[in-house]
Amino acid sequence: MSWYDDPLKDWYGDQLEEAPADQPPPAYQKDDGAAGGPKSDQRTKGKINKEDVTAINEGGMSPARSREKERGSGDCRMKKRRGRWILHTFCWHNRSNQRPERRREMGTTSALAPGLSRKLKKVLETRTDTPDLLASLNTLSTFYTDNTTPARRNLRSTIEKRSLSINHDFLLASDAAQQALDRVEEEVNSLAECCDKIAKSLSNCNATTGDIITTTERLKQELEVTTQRQEIASCFLRDYQLSNEEISALREEELNENFFKALNHVQTIHANCKVLLRTHHQRAGLELMDMMAVYQEGAYERLCRWVQTECRRLGDTDNPEVSELLKMAVRCLKERPVLFKYCAEEVANMRHNALFRRFISALTRGGPGGMPRPIEVHAHDPLRYVGDMLGWLHQALASERELVFVLLNPDAVVDTGPTARRFSKSSESNDEKDEADLTFVLDRIFEGVCRPFKVRVEQVLQSQPNLIISYKLSNTLEFYSYTVSDLLGRETALCNTLWGLKDAAQKTFFDILKVRGEKLLRYPPLVAVDLSPPPALKEGVSLLLELIQIHDTMMVPASGKKPVFDPVISALLDPIIQICEQAMEAHKSKGSIESSRRNRTKADASQSRRSSVDAILASSSQVFPSKNNETASKIFIINCLCEIQQPLLRHDVAAEYVKKLGTMIENHMASLVEKEVDAILTRCGLSNKMSLFRNSTAADSPPLADMEDTSPDSLSESLKAFFGLILGSESSLPEFEQMNLPGLRSEACVHVATSLAEAYDVIYKAIMDPNNGYADPKSLARHPPDQIRTILGI
Incomplete structure (x- = not known):
């Protein structure tokens, strides 16, 4: 307000x-x-x-x-x-x-x-x-x-004058703005007049140039249509026609990158024509396809001849280098399998001849200037001779394989390491067809060196090398057979040759073992007085240990494993065991021989506990000798088997044969103990009575006292003799002193004592049984079984 x-x-x-x-x-x-x-x-x-x-x-x-x-x-x-x-x-x-x-x-x-x-x-x-x-x-x-x-x-008038004064001041202050607005209005009016003039001029121009604009628009539309037609025609010519430069590159010029670009364009046009065949332009598509087919066939024939010429040049050098242009040409020829096969055969033939010449030169002349020396210089050393030939072939295979990969399959990944698999099977770019082609070429290249290599290895095998060399040759040939099979393939000429030579070397090795065994069987050794193993056995074991060492240190390929060694052990040791058994049988048939005992300087606890029966055994020695021929034969065969078994315990490769030897030793030990116990009981007159004692517990068995063999008088005499053997002052029980292994000797003595204690336990129970009718059983069996066990030390 x-x-x-x-x-x-x-x-x-x-x-x-x-x-x-x-x-x-x-x-x-x-x-x-x-x-x-x-x-x-x-x-x-x-x-x-x-x-x-x-x-x-x-x-x-x-x-x-x-x-x-x-x-x-x-x-x-x-x-x-x-x-x-x-x-x-x-x-x-x-x-x-x-x-x-x-x-x-x-x-x-x-x-x-x-x-x-x-x-x-x-x-x-x-x-x-x-x-x-x-x-x-x-x-x-x-x-x-x-x-x-x-x-x-006058307050009202004063206020009104004040208001008028304020309004007057406002008018004075806004006068400049009003004048500026007037000038702006004048300018705007001038601009409006100019715009009206321009609009009038434009209207007049539109009226006079309307026909020209219409004609220009029509011509512009026609130009756009013509331009589109020109672009379509250019695209058609580009996609379905060859330029003069491309035709010249396919027919007249030297083979270079322009040739491959033109050939690629021909293939593209040929593929584009298939699109025309699916439209209304089938006639044009067929004509263009025929034209491109002519260009394409001519280009491929020319390319095949050029590749064959280049491949012939590859045979002139030992380590040729494949140019990028040749790789590109081979890649293009893969589109024509027949032409590609011709080129692959040309490569195989050229490299076949070159490799054969290089192999013969390495055998006879050596390297440039005589270094390295010719391989045949070491023909007197079968192992080095064969090893050098195998090493040369393996090195040549690696280089030829790399060359073939680069030439025939440039997109493949070449792996020449020891873990390489045939044609890098892990690579996704290789298919079965490429693998077959590469196998064919490499097989053809190495086919020529198979015969000279095979003849020389067979000559080495026919020269009858010793057993060790023949075994090493067999292992070396087996190693290279696996290695070459991984690189080349199993069904190739070189691999078949290697596997055949490996089998021949293995056969030679086993033939040598067979001849050696037959020779031993024709002249079996005699049993020594001390029942020690024959020298032929020790020689065979020493030879076997050397073969085991070779087997443990042999080279093993990544895809193979060590051969089974059990046939080698059997072929070497079985004849030795047979001659030992023959010697044992011959020793049995000769009759009684005197056996000597060695006096021991130091008596151990086991000897002292057996001293109580020495007197009885000494008194009975004229009737029953302590060791007859059969016992000596058993000890001899046990000594021979132990002599074979002990060195083999440290080698895992002979674990199965060691178990077999252990079973044989246990059987002979059981037979030896049984014979000794039966001999002791026979000397005491108790051997024929043991069956009666064991059957006395039967219900229909008559009392033993009523039988003649087990009467108290007869039984008393037998037990006195038995106690005399056990309680005698001199050694009466067998101690198997001629057994070489102390452990087995002690084990045999314990088994004899245990068997005697068990036999006395049966006799004692039968005497103490009231059903057997003995009047005074304690007078017959004066010693209980526990006392006998204590005396025997068990």
Whole structure:
């Protein structure tokens, strides 16, 4: 709300009197004589209320002033506070006249005109503390400085002049902007006129050049159509026709990269013609296919002749290098299997002849300048001679294999290491057809060296090398057979030759073993007096140990394994065991021989425990010798088997044969113990009675005392002899002193003692059995079985 619209402006203009600027307007006062006195009157102070403001706006006296005037008391004056003029009213009330004054006031209010009442109501409803009203009063304070009566009366005109002054200043300030806007308007009008002129000119031009534009658009469309047709024709010529340069490269020029580019383009055109055959342009497709077929066949024939010429040059050098152009040519020829086969055969023939010449030269002349020396210089050394030939073939195979790979299958991965498999089977680029082609070429290349190599190895084998050399030759040939098979393939001429020579060397080795065994069997050795193994056995075991060492250190290919060694052991040891058995049988048939005993300087615990039976054995030695021929034969064969078994225990390769020898030794030991026990019981007269003692527990068996063989008298004599053998002072039990192994000797003695104790246990139980009818069994069996066991030391 502006200052000049404020409802209080009329009141200020009509009611305020002039006053100094630093003093408030004069208050409206009544004569003090009308005052009611200090005690009867009360002075109040407050601001202008709504009724006063309404009355002032209507141009009359405010109700408060009227009441003050009627009561003859009170005062109303203006006061300046904080730069603003504030109306203060001071009233003195007369209590005795209060009610009549209120009635008069109410009557005065009700008597107002409707228009004045509305204005008064409007003034009363106006808020005097609003920000707009306060701002108006603040603005009034800026230019209303003189508080005089004329100033108060001319407040409205002052405010209006203030407003006019402000508007005039605004007009002056905006004059420059208005002038600028006028200039802009003039420029805009000028531009509008120019635009109208240009539009008019364009309209005239459109009217005059319409035909030209139409013609230009038509020609532009025709040009686009023609350009598209030209592009289509160019694409067709590019995709279905050869350029003059390409035709020249296929027919006339030297073979180079342009030839292969042109050939590739011919193949592409030929493939594109198949697309035409599936459309409405079948005639054009057939004609183009026929034309491209002529170009293609001529190019492939020319390429095949060029490759054959280049392959012939490869046979002139030992280590040829394959050019990239030749690799590209071979790669292209793979599209024509027949032509590719011709080239592969040409390569195989050239390298076949070159390899044969190189092999013969290595055998007879050696390397350039005589180094390395010729292989046949070492023909006197079969192992080195054959090994050098095999090494040369293996090296040649690796180089030829790499050459064939690079030439015939340039996309393949070549692996020449020891773990290589045939044609790098792990490579995904190799298929079965490529493998067959490469196998064919390599087989043809090495076919020529098979015969000279085979003849020379057979000559070595026919020269009857010794057993060790023949075995080493067999192992060497087997190793290279596996190695070459991994690189070349099993069903090739060179591999078949190697495997055949390996079998021949192995046959030669076993033939030598067979001849050696037959010679031993024709002249079996005699049993030595001390029952020690024959020299032929020791020689055979020494030879076997050397063969085992060779077997353990032999080379083993990655795809193979060591050969089974059991046939070698059997072929070498079986004849030796047979001659030992023949010597044992011959020794049995000769009759009784005296056996000598060796006096031991130191007696061990086992000898001391057997000293109690020495006297009995000595007294009976004239009737029954301690060791007959059969016992000596058994000890001899046991010594021979142990002599073979002991050195073989340290070698795993002979584990099975060691088990076989152990079983044979156990069988001979059991037979030896059984014979010795039976001989002792026979000497005591108890051997024929043991069956009666064992059957005495049967229900239908008669009492043993009633039988003649087991009568008390006969049994008493036999037991006395038995006790005499056991309790004698001299050694009566066999001690197997001629058995070479102390462990086996002790084991045999323990087994004899155990068997005797078991036999006495059977006799003792039968004597003590009441059913057998012995009157005084304790007089017959004076020693219980435990005592006999203690005496025997078990």
